[in-house]
Amino acid sequence: MRESAAERHDRLLELVRRHGTARVSDLAGLLGVSPVTARRDVEVLAGRGLLDRVHGSVSWPRSSEAGPHGAADGLVLGLLAPSATYYFAEVIRGAHEAAARAGARLILRISDYRPEEDHARVEGLLAAGAQGLLVAPGWRRPQDPAEHGGWLAGLPVPAVLLERQPEPGTPADALDRVCSDHRYGALLAVRHLVGLGHGAPVLVARADSPTALSVRAGYAAALGSLGLAAPRPAIDSVPAELDPAGFETAVADLRAAVAAGATAALVHNDVDAIQIVQRLAELGVRVPDDLAVVAYDDEVAALADTPLTAVAPPKREVGRHAAQLLVERLGGAGGGESARRHLTLLPRLRVRASCGAERTGAGAEDELPGAVRGRVPRPAARTSD
Structure with missing residues (x-):
């Protein structure tokens, strides 16, 4: 099956995350696409705040340049998302902005809606130095939380769920979470x-x-x-x-x-x-x-x-509130001792x-900036959330 743009974007983000900085021409070769396609993908992802682009190269966003340094300096937050495009692009952006304001670094891994791989991806975040986790499991079916969510309650670091609600009464239901209603x-x-x-x-x-x-x-x-x-x-x-x-x-x-x-x-x-x-x-x-x-x-x-x-x-606000809550749990403002929270935001x-x-x-705020009616980009086939 032909790879969708969303899947290619996720591979590109993973390559940049792994290398830190990469030339766009090199990314084209690694992705197996033309330089024009690679440049277009980089422009889209940079426009969403997911990459920094300078002089033909791209790098992972530097959170330290966006906010004040304080109690969160040196913190590393891990974020697992099912996708870096469509719905979750804004969630990721909100989390990145909040982490930056707190002086923390955000690292990202993508599951591509494969819930059976979520645990391994989170282990990778922990191995990369994540001290706390923002987790949006790649659940798609009603039975996925039961089949692929048992590991959540055993995480060794503070965690906040994003846009996901485990079955009531399960251990994972006691985790902090931030969701849209x-x-x-x-x-x-x-x-x-x-x-x-x-x-x-x-x-x-x-x-x-x-x-x-x-x-x-x-x-x-x-x-x-x-x-x-x-x-x-x-x-x-x-x-x-x-x-x-x-x-x-x-x-x-x-x-x-x-x-x-x-x-x-x-x-x-x-x-x-x-x-x-x-x-x-x-x-x-x-x-x-x-x-x-x-x-x-x-x-x-x-x-x-x-x-x-x-x-x-309120996708962006979900990411922002979740990152703020996680920073609190990791020691800011005594959040580590406060009651667990299930925060629901209204669309x-x-x-x-x-x-x-x-x-x-x-x-009055309905129009997208720069939108041109009638010229809708061909959407990626996979837009689950």
Whole structure:
């Protein structure tokens, strides 16, 4: 199978992390891509704050130059993430910024959504000198926490979970964690659509990540709290690049729901939402005239031909709060002795054109800086969270 851009970015980050500094031309050879592709990848990752770029070379970001030196000087924080792109790029950036402000160094390892490798990756972080850990396991299925999460409770250093919730009552459930409240995010979307006069929206959703599963649960809870019934069972969303037939089936099911009277949909995630809206237009279903759409994740939703209203989890803040909490646990401000914390951050709804609603003051920050509508970069096939 052809390597996706997300997978290539993760390999590039691992190479730079391992070498510290590398020439872009050398990275092209190691990655087996053209120099043009390597330069483009470096520009994307540098723009996200994941790499420093100077005179044809790239290096791992230097946290010491961003903040004051204090009690955290010399601390090394390890971060395990399932990906360094899409959803988790902002989580990583928030953690890096908070570590830098505390005078700590952040080192990163990527699991590529292979939960069976999480423990070994964390052992690598510890071997590299990590004194505390920020951990986002690569769970994708409901059974993954039980099958691949038992090692979390035995970590020899303080740890904070990111965007992951172990099964209640398990030892890992006693760890500190910082998460987005995706159930609340789903409620925001449903309540917005109902407030515009629509009936219960159709849910089109992935089922391959903790975020996707939480959105599904939140959708059901939102309908219950509003006294609504789902117009039909959830439509399973799949990446168009990985499963073209499955993607076409999802589009056909949504089109049939519109023909049966549905006027609104909540779609997770917004890469899928953009592609679904484009395909529906080819089949004569117009957004927002025939169907109001709210996307979930808000990574590229503003770049659609018709900018998509989207639920935006506070990804950057999740990384920032988690890193701050970990620094406390490692000795700053007496945090090592304080009670464990489960911190939940609320998503926001960013209103755009895809629901047919007028923009309000709450939507003043909706547009992505420098966004050009109608020119959406081809998304990587793997965008689980």
